[in-house]
Amino acid sequence: MTQTETIPIIPHPAVLPTGQPAQYPRQCPAIYHNSLDRPPSVLSRKALDRAVQHIEAAQLLGSEQLIGYLHDLYRRNCKAGTIRYAAVAICSFLRLLEERSVVRLEDIRRTHIGAFIEHEQDRGLKVSSVRQRLQNVYAFVRYLEREDRVNPELLLRKIHLKLPQGLPRAIAPEDVLKLLSVVDHVRDRAIILLLLRTGMRIGEALNLLVSDVDLNGRTVKIYEGEKNCVGRVVYLSEDARKALADWIREHQPHKLRLFYSRGRSYLCYNSVRGRLQKHLRKAGLGDRGYTLHCLRHTCATELLNAGMRIECLQQLLGHSKLEVTRIYARLTDKTREDEYFKAMAIIEAGRL
Numbered sequence: 001m002t003q004t005e006t007i008p009i010i011p012h013p014a015v016l017p018t019g020q021p022a023q024y025p026r027q028c029p030a031i032y033h034n035s036l037d038r039p040p041s042v043l044s045r046k047a048l049d050r051a052v053q054h055i056e057a058a059q060l061l062g063s064e065q066l067i068g069y070l071h072d073l074y075r076r077n078c079k080a081g082t083i084r085y086a087a088v089a090i091c092s093f094l095r096l097l098e099e100r101s102v103v104r105l106e107d108i109r110r111t112h113i114g115a116f117i118e119h120e121q122d123r124g125l126k127v128s129s130v131r132q133r134l135q136n137v138y139a140f141v142r143y144l145e146r147e148d149r150v151n152p153e154l155l156l157r158k159i160h161l162k163l164p165q166g167l168p169r170a171i172a173p174e175d176v177l178k179l180l181s182v183v184d185h186v187r188d189r190a191i192i193l194l195l196l197r198t199g200m201r202i203g204e205a206l207n208l209l210v211s212d213v214d215l216n217g218r219t220v221k222i223y224e225g226e227k228n229c230v231g232r233v234v235y236l237s238e239d240a241r242k243a244l245a246d247w248i249r250e251h252q253p254h255k256l257r258l259f260y261s262r263g264r265s266y267l268c269y270n271s272v273r274g275r276l277q278k279h280l281r282k283a284g285l286g287d288r289g290y291t292l293h294c295l296r297h298t299c300a301t302e303l304l305n306a307g308m309r310i311e312c313l314q315q316l317l318g319h320s321k322l323e324v325t326r327i328y329a330r331l332t333d334k335t336r337e338d339e340y341f342k343a344m345a346i347i348e349a350g351r352l
Contacts, residue, residue: 047080051087060094062105069143089136105149131161168297178283188275190247197240199299199317202292208258225318300328
């Protein structure tokens, strides 16, 4: 099949022939594509209620202020994971304060934040995890400062952790071919090729609706990015387009989401991760340490190797800062590689 050949598509009830979303009855749940219009999710409410229940039972120092801060996160439409992780990190910090005999929030000092960092490091947490917990603590301190409960000087000289700048893990080209050769499940193949060819995050893929995909236009609209909540458009390669067309032909008409599991209206991350690991083992790649996020790294690496400008790649990946995208340039700098071997050929030939 050539790239100009049109894939015959069976119309899906979720998409009108014009490409516009179908109008559903009022009893169907509303779809909010604009994050400013979307109310806080049920999951966020559940995460808030569980966190508040745990904090009230623990009776920690500053419990009232922490509950107020979590309600503030909920009102700002933060996701369930953000609320849950903030509660865990700050509770750990407040417990440390009690161990250090701190009886008032006004008595928090920079040394206490430093002691918290050492405490989390001694527990064996990764640097990235400690850094994330530190950011949650500082966000809580900023909230306390607005409430006039702590000294503003705590925010003047923050403690910063230096993260190791590792290289992204891309799947080797030969391993990509092995993996694709064993994936015969229609839905799994559509997910894997979608991630591999668009570079979208797995959370973004699992939140897609059928109406977000335009097979003839070869585009997918991500109305809200997973990390920065900024929407973008990504494009479909021919193999990803065909895989999605095959899946949509089998898609149950009453399902709004693009991907779902048996008996459910959605598909969770753990299910997709398990399916990928199954296919990797089948391809003899189970010991390579490949993950779902490696598909995103592979897409970025291959696009740079093919000559795409890094500014374009930044927009496709949904990075807020170009510096994040430049990490892939360290892995795929063909100019640097060519310069090295050209210079080394001169050295080895003794022509200096």
